[in-house]
Amino acid sequence: xxxxxxxxxxxxxxxxxxxxxxxxxxxxxxxxxxxxxxxxxxxxxxxxxxxxxxxxxxxxxxxxxxxxxxxxxxxxxxxxxxxxxxxxxxxxxxxxxxxxxxxxxxxxxxxxxxxxxxxxxxxxxxxxxxxxxxxxxxxxxxxxxxxxxxxxxxxxxxxxxxxxxxxxxxxxxxxxxxxxxxxxxxxxxxxxxxxxxxxxxxxxxxxxxxxxxxxxxxxxxxxxxxxxxxxxxxxxxxxxxxxxxxxxxxxxxxxxxxxxxxxxxxxxxxxxxxxxxxxxxxxxxxxx
Amino acid sequence: xxxxxxxxxxxxxxxxxxxxxxxxxxxxxxxxxxxxxxxxxxxxxxxxxxxxxxxxxxxxxxxxxxxxxxxxxxxxxxxxxxxxxxxxxxxxxxxxxxxxxxxxxxxxxxxxxxxxxxxxxxxxxxxxxxxxxxxxxxxxxxxxxxxxxxxxxxxxxxxxxxxxxxxxxxxxxxxxxxxxxxxxxxxxxxxxxxxxxxxxxxxxxxxxxxxxxxxxxxxxxxxxxxxxxxxxxxxxxxxxxxxxxxxxxxxxxxxxxxxxxxx
Numbered sequence: 001x002x003x004x005x006x007x008x009x010x011x012x013x014x015x016x017x018x019x020x021x022x023x024x025x026x027x028x029x030x031x032x033x034x035x036x037x038x039x040x041x042x043x044x045x046x047x048x049x050x051x052x053x054x055x056x057x058x059x060x061x062x063x064x065x066x067x068x069x070x071x072x073x074x075x076x077x078x079x080x081x082x083x084x085x086x087x088x089x090x091x092x093x094x095x096x097x098x099x100x101x102x103x104x105x106x107x108x109x110x111x112x113x114x115x116x117x118x119x120x121x122x123x124x125x126x127x128x129x130x131x132x133x134x135x136x137x138x139x140x141x142x143x144x145x146x147x148x149x150x151x152x153x154x155x156x157x158x159x160x161x162x163x164x165x166x167x168x169x170x171x172x173x174x175x176x177x178x179x180x181x182x183x184x185x186x187x188x189x190x191x192x193x194x195x196x197x198x199x200x201x202x203x204x205x206x207x208x209x210x211x212x213x214x215x216x217x218x219x220x221x222x223x224x225x226x227x228x229x230x231x232x233x234x235x236x237x238x239x240x241x242x243x244x245x246x247x248x249x250x251x252x253x254x255x256x257x258x259x260x261x262x263x264x265x266x267x268x269x270x271x272x273x274x275x276x277x278x279x280x281x282x283x284x285x286x287x288x
Numbered sequence: 289x290x291x292x293x294x295x296x297x298x299x300x301x302x303x304x305x306x307x308x309x310x311x312x313x314x315x316x317x318x319x320x321x322x323x324x325x326x327x328x329x330x331x332x333x334x335x336x337x338x339x340x341x342x343x344x345x346x347x348x349x350x351x352x353x354x355x356x357x358x359x360x361x362x363x364x365x366x367x368x369x370x371x372x373x374x375x376x377x378x379x380x381x382x383x384x385x386x387x388x389x390x391x392x393x394x395x396x397x398x399x400x401x402x403x404x405x406x407x408x409x410x411x412x413x414x415x416x417x418x419x420x421x422x423x424x425x426x427x428x429x430x431x432x433x434x435x436x437x438x439x440x441x442x443x444x445x446x447x448x449x450x451x452x453x454x455x456x457x458x459x460x461x462x463x464x465x466x467x468x469x470x471x472x473x474x475x476x477x478x479x480x481x482x483x484x485x486x487x488x489x490x491x492x493x494x495x496x497x498x499x500x501x502x503x504x505x506x507x508x509x510x511x512x513x514x515x516x517x518x519x520x521x522x523x524x525x526x527x528x529x530x531x532x533x534x535x536x537x538x539x540x541x542x543x544x545x546x547x548x549x550x551x
Contacts, residue, residue, distance in 0.1 A: 009494035013527045014520070040534035040541075041493050045440060046484025049462045053545045054485070061541060083442075105544045151441035156453075165446055191405040191441035198503060198513070199476040200409075200437070207405055236516060236525075275523050 001126070003117070004071035005033035006062060008081040008228075009041050015078070015228035017272035021257040022077055022119055024266045029131060031122065033075065036066055042084040045195045056098070057105045059088040063116075064108035073115045075122060077257075079227035080194075083152040083160070085116040090159045118153060119257065120226055121162055124170040129177040137265025140180045142287040145259065146220040147171040147182055148211065150230040151191040165189070171224060171256050178263040182224075187214040192233040201237075208233045209241045212249045221283050224256045231255060236277050252280040377424025387460040393450040394418045400444035400454055410434040411473070414444055414454055421457070430465045436474035479506040489542045492534030496526050 011019035026033050043058035063085065066074050076082040092099035093113075103109050123132065149168045157165035166189060172182040190211060193204030211234065215223050225231045235253040242248055253276065261271045262284070273280045380391045394415075401413040411433045412420065420429050429435070435458055444454040462481075465472060472478035483502040487494055500517065504510050520526050 012493065012531075013496055014525045016524070038534045038537065039493075040538050041488045043488065044484070044494075046481040046488065048440070048459050049481045050466060050485050051463060051545060051549065052459070053548060054542070055459075057541050057545055058488070058538070061537065101548065105541060105548070151439075151443065155442035155446045156455075157446060189443075191439055191443070193405075194439050194441070195480065196439065196477070198500070199480045199507075200474070201513070203406060203409055203437070236520060240516070275525065277519060277523065 002032040004066045004074040005035045006039055006074050006076045006081060008078040010078050010228035014232055017275045018077060018228060018255040018257060021255055021261045021271045024270045025257050025260050028264050028266060029127060036062060042081040044080050056088045056091055056102045059084045060102055061106040063114045064106050066114045067110060073117060075117050075119055077119050079150055079152040080229060082116060082118050086159050118162060120170045123174050129173060132177045135264050136178055138263050140263050140287055143180055144219060144221045145175060145180055145182050145224050146185045146215045147224050148230060149188050150227040151189055153226060154189060171226060175259060178260060180259060183218045183220055185214055185218045187211045192230050194229045197233055204233050204237060205241050205244055208237055209245050212251055215251060216249055222252045222254055224254050224259055226256050238278050252276060252278050252283050377422060379424040379426045380421050383421055383457060383460060387456045389453050389457050391418055391421050394452055397449060399447050403443040403447050405441060406437050406439055410437050429461060430470045431473055433473040435461045436472055436477040476507050479503060489538055491530045491532060492538045493531060495530035
């Protein structure tokens, strides 16, 4: 299986560990990724809050480049990029006049378009979970994990067409296939505050506190995520949250690809486990 | 005691038939009547249910009392109100034209507000904001903190029973506020979006250090999050140099978008 790969800005900076672990996991399970040449930012929140045309042109320019290079399918691991791609395509798919305008801006006329996948979808549906089970090297059955999907992966369901919007299961199924027990909890798709981290930090602290608190109350040892913003807010702000709410969590926030990597026996340095602000070693040591 | 002493004789003489009749009557009331009732009512209910299903399948709901009195169309999942056009505010009409979302389908059930993770920090709840748009309170809406505190998490859009895409409306309102020169109530949030866009235009891909620098220059909060920033730099989470890859592409796109939006 070969896919075009759109890492997005975060996976080249704050979430490099997501990029590296995903590449390592894909290599292990036989999925080939080809990074899109000269990709540009998808525009994310700043674009859709300031200009509708910009919020469509930026992601669609990337899809145009992907289509030009002969790919029909792309993997976008960042939940925000994934969401912007899907929303932009949905928008022009339903409005031919808008489509023509955007195609004028990006200087490309779409033929069939490009199907955008999240790696969760690829691993749980396209590849087949039994393949993962066959490849397990390390036993992580002592690690209790809650899967946190965040707000953008499954919503709105009409556009994203991925998993169950209120209580998704794909990440749970992947980890369970590897023998990692996942717990039921109520905050799978709650918002972490996302881009307010730098401006209205107290909102992020409150929302992320609620998520960490819920994870702790069901007895989780760690949280698995699939979005760079969720990871950044829960990991880098955890110490601040502990101070503000006078509590302790010490909950490492893993990208699900890192956990998959560990159980498939990929060496820790390839998964960049030391790049987290909340120590990951303690929990993993306990399991081993 | 008095009662006990008189009952035996009384029973012997006159109440013996009553002793047999009363339990029989009780039996009739408790067992037979409901059974008889069920025998007659159930077929009636089934007949009526069948009639309703047939109506729904045929799409013939003209005889339904709800539609007769309110004009609400029960055939589709989303209710459509027949609101006379002269009662729709000009502002609501503009919002519909620019976002494609008809605000008038809202019946104020407050599901958006209940699910909104940030409604606690807003000056108007999402439900109130929708109502304000319907009333045409343009100044109140564009000057609200709500439009800037919405995180676009898509919970409201996902859950709205009327399928009203509130996130799209929020985007439209923010863009409208910026273009019409309204001073954003949450100036830092607006500054973040504007600096974010400038950053993308200049570098092609987000360069976080410059984004933070620009944000600090525009908000004046130079010391905020410095400790965290240093920690992240130490962990290598922030790139020290930009790549400029794709910068020529984004600048071209930005120029074209600007040109089109002027018209």
